[in-house]
Amino acid sequence: MKILVVRPSPSGEELAKNLNKIGIPSWHFSLFDFYPSTSPISLSKKINELYESKIIVIFSKKSIFYTNLYLKNNNLKWPFHVKYYAIGKSTAFFLKKYIKKKLLFLQKKKTVKVY
Structure with missing residues (x-):
């Protein structure tokens, strides 16, 4: 069994990496990420x-x-x-x-x- 980490990047990637380091198989797949807006509707x-x-x-x-x-x-x-x-x-x-x-x-x- 693997854990699916859906927390946004980069903290989600870090969590998956740390889980893998301690022997808990995990993947990272973010459903969404946060960045400063570049949209004209800001x-x-x-x-x-x-x-x-x-x-x-x-x-x-x-x-x-x-x-x-x-x-x-x-x-x-x-x-x-x-x-x-x-x-x-x-x-x-x-x-x-x-x-x-x-x-x-x-x-x-x-x-x-x-x-």
Whole structure:
């Protein structure tokens, strides 16, 4: 039996490599990867929607990283009035470094407030 690692590159490749090193056969196949946008429909054209949102759902640390990079480079901040929901505890704590407010994340099939 082999483990299929679907985590995005490069962390997914690293995980598969480490698993193989300790004798756990694994493959890496990323369903998606993250890169700074080169699309004409970039965050710069969607920034007003970010600030008009009532809820923002965060799925990954990479999306936080690139959004924060854009905001920082343009002297902007994460909207404070928004309710943030993170998928996963580590993503929630990563986001908390940037927004400095309460946020929610799913843990063991229940919603938990993080302070």
